[in-house]
Amino acid sequence: GGDLVETAFLVQGLICVREYFKNSTDTTETGLSQKADQLWKEVEWNWYTQGQNVLYWHWSPNYNFQMNHKLQGFDETLITYILAAASPTYSIQKSVYQQGWARNGGIKNSSSQYGIPVVVNHNGANGNVGPMFWSHYSFLGLDPRGLSDEYVNYGDVTANHAKIMYQYSIANPKGWNGYSAKNWGLTASYSRNSDGTTGYAAHQPNNDLGVISPTAAISNFPYTPTESMNYLRFLYNENYSKLIGVAGPYDAYSLHYNWVTPRYLAIDQGPINPMIENQKSAFLWNLFMNAPDIRSGLIKLGFHSTQHGF
Numbered sequence: 001g002g003d004l005v006e007t008a009f010l011v012q013g014l015i016c017v018r019e020y021f022k023n024s025t026d027t028t029e030t031g032l033s034q035k036a037d038q039l040w041k042e043v044e045w046n047w048y049t050q051g052q053n054v055l056y057w058h059w060s061p062n063y064n065f066q067m068n069h070k071l072q073g074f075d076e077t078l079i080t081y082i083l084a085a086a087s088p089t090y091s092i093q094k095s096v097y098q099q100g101w102a103r104n105g106g107i108k109n110s111s112s113q114y115g116i117p118v119v120v121n122h123n124g125a126n127g128n129v130g131p132m133f134w135s136h137y138s139f140l141g142l143d144p145r146g147l148s149d150e151y152v153n154y155g156d157v158t159a160n161h162a163k164i165m166y167q168y169s170i171a172n173p174k175g176w177n178g179y180s181a182k183n184w185g186l187t188a189s190y191s192r193n194s195d196g197t198t199g200y201a202a203h204q205p206n207n208d209l210g211v212i213s214p215t216a217a218i219s220n221f222p223y224t225p226t227e228s229m230n231y232l233r234f235l236y237n238e239n240y241s242k243l244i245g246v247a248g249p250y251d252a253y254s255l256h257y258n259w260v261t262p263r264y265l266a267i268d269q270g271p272i273n274p275m276i277e278n279q280k281s282a283f284l285w286n287l288f289m290n291a292p293d294i295r296s297g298l299i300k301l302g303f304h305s306t307q308h309g310f
Contacts, residue, residue: 003058004071008079009079011083014037015288021033043090047059052096053093053099054071054100056069056070078138082297086296094300113127122134124206128204129204131188137271139158140278142285144158146306147298149301165185165205166184166185169185174210176210177256178212183212184212186211187215189213189216190252192261198263211252213251214268215268218249218272248269251269289308
């Protein structure tokens with residue numbers, strides 16, 4: 001079957017690979033760039049509209065569009081619309097973005113948490129924010145700084161999401177032992193089941209199980225550099241033997257329950273290094289945002305970027 005969202009995450013990386021190697025003098029490297037470009041151009045984005053002004057997540061030859069899951073903001077799927085609009089081969093129209101992702105302006109939210117505007121309607125969060133990965137996956141290449149469409153400013157969306165998550169952990173309304181200004185961050189990860197076994201959950205303020213996921217705060221480095229560094233020091237300087245393994249911080253833990261899962265989950269590990277590098281040098285952001293087809297796609301959808309001059 002086809003999963004358009006996971007494909008979009010892959011393609012976001014392929015665009016960066018293409019851009020990095022495209023001017024190389026090494027034929028192996030230019031060949032890699034050309035292969036990445038070919039794969040990107042073969043994705044049939046517009047197939048996933050079913051002829052409507054919205055993208056759908058799944059299709060398969062056996063089950064067709066049986067799941068019928070629409071991609072509507074705000075969650076992790078923004079990049080899917082950006083790439084679909086930017087495709088030189090299987091593009092979508094601006095109306096698909098407007099009616100599908102942005103819900104004709106219904107994406108906007110005027111509420112606030114801890115005095116910080118929420119900006120967008122986080123799906124199912126009832127005026128609060130969703131799991132932190134919603135502000136990570138689409139923004140590994142897509143630079144939210146100063147990036148706005150006709151509805152919202154995504155620099156505000158992502159930074160405020162991180163700041164609200166930080167303030168939530170300090171406020172700690174459920175009274176979990178261990179939550180603090182240096183131990184914070186909720187997102188989807190391995191989790192602790194009620195019987196103490198390991199499960200999986202999308203941790204967020206309205207689904208707070210007392211479990212901290214290191215990828216949440218660490219992948220927030222571009223949004224909350226000081227708070228994220230304090231968290232990283234908390235892990236490495238105060239809890240190294242307990243929470244750090246061969247590949248860095250374990251996927252999830254709860255100080256309240258004295259519980260840790262000594263495991264890694266690739267999609268949680270994935271955003272950490274790119275987002276740290278984006279905070280340091282904007283390396284991936286610059287590769288992706290300066291790609292000519294990506295820039296054209298963003299302009300087509302009515303985006304403006306003060307950071308990248310359009």
